[in-house]
Amino acid sequence: SLHTVLNAMAVEDYRKNHWPNLEKAVDRLLIQNPTDHISVSYAQIYYVYKCVCQQHSELLYNDLTSKITGHLQQVSAHLQASPLENFIENFNIALTQYIASLQCIVPVFMYLNKFYIESKLNRDLREDLMKLFADHVAEKHVNTLMLLIKARSMPFEVQPSTMASVVKGLYSLQPWAQLAPDLFSGFIPQINPPAVESLLQDYAAHDQKLQMELSMNGF
Numbered sequence: 001s002l003h004t005v006l007n008a009m010a011v012e013d014y015r016k017n018h019w020p021n022l023e024k025a026v027d028r029l030l031i032q033n034p035t036d037h038i039s040v041s042y043a044q045i046y047y048v049y050k051c052v053c054q055q056h057s058e059l060l061y062n063d064l065t066s067k068i069t070g071h072l073q074q075v076s077a078h079l080q081a082s083p084l085e086n087f088i089e090n091f092n093i094a095l096t097q098y099i100a101s102l103q104c105i106v107p108v109f110m111y112l113n114k115f116y117i118e119s120k121l122n123r124d125l126r127e128d129l130m131k132l133f134a135d136h137v138a139e140k141h142v143n144t145l146m147l148l149i150k151a152r153s154m155p156f157e158v159q160p161s162t163m164a165s166v167v168k169g170l171y172s173l174q175p176w177a178q179l180a181p182d183l184f185s186g187f188i189p190q191i192n193p194p195a196v197e198s199l200l201q202d203y204a205a206h207d208q209k210l211q212m213e214l215s216m217n218g219f
Contacts, residue, residue, distance in 0.1 A: 014056045018047050019063055026064065026105060030071050034100035040107050049111045057116035064109065068129060072098075072136040079141055088148055091141060092162045095169045098133055102126055134173040145170065 025044045032038050051060045075094050082090045106113070106126045113125040138145075148158075149167060 010054050011056070011059070014051060014054070014059060018051050018056070019060070022047055022051075022060075022108075023063070023067060025108060026067055029101045029104045029108075030068070030098075032097075032101060032104070034096050038104055040104050044108045045110065048109050052111045052115050057112055057120070060109075060112055061116060064112075065128065065132065068105075068132055069136060072132055076137045076140050079137065084144075084148065087141075087144060088158050088166055089162055091145060092166045092169070094137065095133070096165070098137075099169075102129055105129070130173065138170060138173045142170065142174075 022044060025041070029038065048060070051057065075098070079087070079090055079094060106129070109125055117123050117125050117128065145166065149163060
């Protein structure tokens with residue numbers, strides 16, 4: 001039918017024109033320095049608006065989230081390869097850079113957020129994208145981070161401001177505070193949740209494993 005043909009043409013237009021343009025913009029925003037001032041262009045917002053009007057919201061949402069997931073998997077691999085003495089610093093850089101890039105990415109996709117993510121999925125774009133960071137980066141490295149933060153007497157220096165930034169970042173991503181209330185309460189005053197027995201046992205096991213890894217790495 002004519003409708004099917006038109007639909008196929010519209011999807012092809014999306015694939016050939018709209019998404020490649022938006023993907024370039026997203027790529028650029030993901031690797032910007034938090035200190036760079038990158039303005040969001042009206043053209044990009046208009047592309048998103050057109051995609052939403054042409055009923056490509058779901059396509060666009062899937063493309064955007066898989067693009068960002070791919071980027072975060074690289075970030076995670078880069079952290080994995082980072083030496084322990086730079087680990088907290090590097091995690092802080094990764095989180096700070098990602099949060100800064102979202103300050104530009106989220107406004108570009110505001111029409112997608114308003115007319116698809118909020119109204120159809122009952123969610124919020126920024127929260128979804130922060131959850132991707134939690135799932136693909138923080139979750140993968142939280143045990144190492146917790147242990148390094150707890151190991152007060154480290155043979156290397158970490159700036160207190162970096163430490164505080166990482167702890168607050170972790171706390172905002174997930175309620176990990178239950179695992180180590182004493183740790184988080186040092187940085188975030190109103191925390192001291194009731195200890196959850198099973199979680200604490202779980203954490204003790206992680207702790208031992210990491211203590212071993214650290215000692216094998218010469219700490």
